Amino acid sequence: MHLHPFELHRPTTVEETLRLTGGLAGGFDWLAGGTDLLPNYKMHLNPKPHLVALDGVRELTERGPGRWGAMTRLGELERDPAVARDYPGLSEAVREVATPLVRESATLGGNLLVETRCFFFNQSAPWRQSLGYCLKAEGDRCHVVPQKERCYATFSGDLAPALAVLDASVEIAGPSGRRTVPVLALYDDRGDGIRRHHLGPGELLVGVSVPASARGRPATYQKLRVRPAFDFPELGLAASATFGEGRLRSLAIAAGGLETYPRRFDELTAPLVGAPLTEARARELGEAVRKAVRPVHNTFLAPDYRRKMVAVFVRRALARLSTGAVS
Ligand SMILES: Cc1cc2nc3c(=O)[nH]c(=O)nc-3n(C[C@H](O)[C@H](O)[C@H](O)COP(=O)(O)OP(=O)(O)OC[C@H]3O[C@@H](n4cnc5c(N)ncnc54)[C@H](O)[C@@H]3O)c2cc1C
Ligand code: SF4
Structure with a gap:
């Protein structure tokens, strides 16, 4: 595997960066840490003739x-x-x-x-x-x-x-x-x-x-992957919740690793806000989020398994947040 030739540009301000890129023929990519882009370039995945390094900005x-x-x-x-x-x-x-x-x-x-x-x-x-x-x-x-x-x-x-x-x-x-x-x-x-x-x-x-307003808000993140040492998420589920007088004051759930874009499920969490959080409600919410997502078979774990784990992660997140057992 080898890199295609490219020209590297090293601007130092945002304004210089924007001026520079206006004149680059044939396309360019921003280069940050390069930990995703450069392995992709080595596999010849849509490389461009110019790279604009952002580390000097x-x-x-x-x-x-x-x-x-x-x-x-x-x-x-x-x-x-x-x-x-x-x-x-x-x-x-x-x-x-x-x-x-x-x-x-x-x-x-x-x-x-x-x-x-x-x-x-x-x-x-x-x-x-x-x-x-x-x-x-x-x-x-x-x-x-x-x-x-x-x-x-x-x-x-x-x-x-x-x-x-x-x-x-x-x-x-x-x-x-x-x-x-x-x-x-x-x-x-x-x-x-x-x-x-x-x-x-x-x-x-x-x-x-x-x-x-989000400072100090209790929140949690769970990740499903094949090798815990370094794999990308096959499902990543974030949740945040606040409680008062035994009722949910706020609740947000978002997921990545399932579809082409990360999503938040406000239409499913909103009806629970204002009510006490019971085990049955947590289970229903997990099922609703499971039904809402549509992973396809293009990563290692089977889509059905990833969907089932969505429901499990939602329940676990709510259990952790309601008992205050967040890290
Ligand atoms: C072994 C390995 C394991 C990995 N595991 C994970 C993982 O578990 N989870 C995970 O999330 N990622 C993982 N990654 C991917 C990657 O390391 C991370 O997502 C990392 O945060 C990407 O940041 P970077 O600065 O290296 O991005 P780069 O590779 O420099 O850029 C990534 C993309 O973002 C664009 N970009 C970067 N900065 C900007 C900017 N400021 N404005 C506009 N566009 C920009 C680039 O043009 C490029 O398209 C893994 C990578 C490796 C090599
Ligand atoms: S989902 Fe289809 S088009 Fe997209 S990267 Fe995979 S094989 Fe290619």
Whole structure:
């Protein structure tokens, strides 16, 4: 496996970055920690002739209370006592990403925009060529759902669900200015694993913020994967809940690792808010979330098993949150 030749650019400010990318012919990718992008380049998965390294852009490394630049390394988040104290669910999710070594390079922005995954895509070029490639790279068919003309590659980042239950938002900069959107608004919820996010041409993530109201909110993250040492999520379930006078005051559940985009299930959790949380209600909610998700068979574990585990994880999350047994 070898890398295609590319030209590396090293801007130092967001403004310089945006000016630079306007003139790059043939396309470019942002390069953060490179822990996802470069292995994909080695497998010749949609490489571009230009890479724009973001590690010299100071603004992307800046941090404040409840706010992290997109170039914040996951290792830094993991070691930050304020993150562990104020955002226990996020802290749990960070510790579940890849390996300690990968987390030293991997960044928050790169994790939110990690490439979608599929058993037929994350393979070497000769492997893919033997099947005639696929829609997501160089081919014209999908091997998972051949009767459809879209890609079902799975969103496999751990941090998006954990940030979604904290009502996090992302700051975006681009040729037409800056904007801030809820973290889940980054993703294409029409369900296409190729057009996986809503960033426009030349737009990049600047940072991620969590509102003050989410500080200290009890939250949890559970992950299903084949090898606990470093595998991507086959299901990642985040939940946050607050209680008062024996009743649920707030409840949010979000999942990744199942479909082409991470989702929050507000339409299913809203009816429970204001009522006491019973075991029967927790079970019903688990079943409802299980029925709402549609994983396909493009990762290692069978879709039916992953759906069953959604219901189990919802019940476990609610049990942990209602007894205060969160990390
Ligand atoms: C062995 C191994 C195991 C892994 N396990 C997991 C896992 O369990 N869970 C998990 O979530 N991930 C896992 N990963 C994937 C990856 O390491 C992480 O998702 C990581 O956080 C990606 O961050 P990065 O900075 O390396 O991104 P990069 O590889 O640099 O970039 C990833 C993508 O995001 C884009 N991008 C990066 N930063 C920005 C920005 N600021 N604005 C716009 N676009 C941007 C890049 O252009 C690229 O398309 C694993 C990787 C390896 C090698
Ligand atoms: S879901 Fe289909 S089109 Fe998408 S990566 Fe897999 S095989 Fe390719």
